[in-house]
Amino acid sequence: MKHVIILADGLADHRIERLGDLTPVEFASTPAMDFLAREGVNGQVVTIPDGFQPGSEVANSTILGYDQNKVYEGRGVLEAASIGYDVADDEMAMRCNLLTIDADGNIANHHGGHLTTDEGRQLIDYLNEKLGSERVKFVAGIQYRHLLIIKGGSKYVECAPPHDHPGRSAKELMVKPMAGAVDEPGRMTAAETAALLNQLIEQSGQLLAEHPVNVARRSEGRLQASHIWPWSPGYRPAMKTLSQMFPQIKSGAVISAVDLIKGIGRLAGLEVIEVEGATGLANTNYEGKAAAAIDALRRHDFVFLHVEATDEAGHDGDLDLKVKAIEYLDHRVVAPIIDAVKAMDEKVTIALLPDHATPVEERVHRAEPVPVAIWHPGIVADDVSAYSELASSRGSLGMIYLTDFIKRLMAF
Ligand SMILES: [Zn+2]
Structure with a gap:
């Protein structure tokens, strides 16, 4: 089994009156994300350890399995x-x-x-x-x-x-x-x-x-x-590579427009794949990132695909842009990856989650549990019917804490 994590930076949000008390991801048209939730299993992930600020480097490194109390050295390294x-x-x-x-x-x-x-x-x-x-x-x-x-x-x-x-x-x-x-x-x-x-x-x-x-x-x-x-x-972080931690990951890759995420990936022993036109903004090269992830899945056992645009829209306090960034991510990244995985001979598990919330009405990161949907061909689904902050809390995975997330994922 291979694994791909689609990380939607800052996607999680709160209910917004103007959206009829829906969150941006509930309001947005997200057929691909909803497919993962409906056909797969769902839960919530605590990504920020006690005593840490909800920074992207902390959350992403935790999602990849690193105990921040042991490895956190700040962004310089x-x-x-x-x-x-x-x-x-x-x-x-x-x-x-x-x-x-x-x-x-x-x-x-x-x-x-x-x-x-x-x-x-x-x-x-x-x-x-x-x-x-x-x-x-x-x-x-x-x-x-x-x-x-x-x-x-x-x-x-x-x-x-x-x-x-x-x-x-x-x-x-x-x-x-x-x-x-x-x-x-x-x-x-x-x-x-x-x-x-x-x-x-x-x-x-x-x-x-x-x-x-x-x-x-x-x-x-x-x-x-x-x-x-x-x-x-x-100082140099005391990080083992993912291959050292998980024998089923013989090699892996990271795709991101953000330096900090590339740095975490390199220290985790992943190949850093550069995608032309990957900007971290809403106009980023979504198709290029999806194609790079699909290509990387053919060569590697593990791919971490990080998309920043949802977080930027949250920081800008731009609700329309956030909804649009979620829809772009759904149609132009999640959908083609699902299609590619369905056509692959070897089984691939897809996990979709944000690293933290960046609510548009607050414009800063919030440490709160984030929704995760996990799917692979042939998986037995739970009762969740759409990908959202609230719906995920009724999923069969329950609440997953910190570095347990990747352990649970690798068990699929
Ligand atoms: Zn982030």
Whole structure:
């Protein structure tokens, strides 16, 4: 038996008056999703462990079977994995933004005035040339999103995610050692690490001001990428691969437009499949993603197909767009995968679920149980007749907790 998870990011929602007290997925026309629910078995999944924020990286990693209390290291190391940087055991990795601090010393934005990837690379490579050492390494990523690696650095430092603090004084948000940080053998102390990071932020300000990329942007009246801003420190996550955890997964693949999900997939030992035109937005290349998943199912035992558009619509608070994103997902991804699975010689189990709720009326992630439908050819159905938040609670799978989900799925 092969397995494919279709992950609809942020799909789960609440009843909405304008929809006649239905949720978006109940209101939307979803014949393919309803087929999975009606012909298959249903339940609810708790995807966020106690004490964790309902982030997509937490939920997706939990769905894939990872105990967050053991593996959670923040997004820096996941982004490192997504661009193929292998974090060594003695390194500390951080997300490193290129951003704009204005003349008054306030954080003007978290993206340096929407840098292109080429501009970002030039700036980061320059910083690595000037500030790089045995201890300090800058690694170029995408647009304004890069990596800072500190050999022997402590992860017990408090850093401010810059997108949470627009307009705030940068000085007040500089890196601090965490209260109660423990000293670790072979590593710098938290205080030493914080001092080094703050020094790098200062030095980046002097170096970036005179770089030709910023000189050109200044002369064109555009915002400059004036400083680096490191955050989300972490160590190499202690993750086994999925093949190590589940012998029936001899090899697998992940398909996603989102760096964090690709990073989790790479650390899980999955092939990362890139799909042209996969944007994470409502105009994403749905057919391309479905075709890539079907092709991957021929070569692999396990496929994790992640679609972001439903979450984006929730964050935008755009109800019509969310309904549309759900219908696109249904007609253009779920339906062709069901058709392909019906035609395959080898049996494939399909699981459909969101990672968390992103209710359009709240515009943020919510940690609440999400509906799952599981189907394979020949399965004996339960009594649920449509895919929805409420209907799934009457399914035969009941409430599934955290890492039990993938264990239950692998038993099909
Ligand atoms: Zn998510």
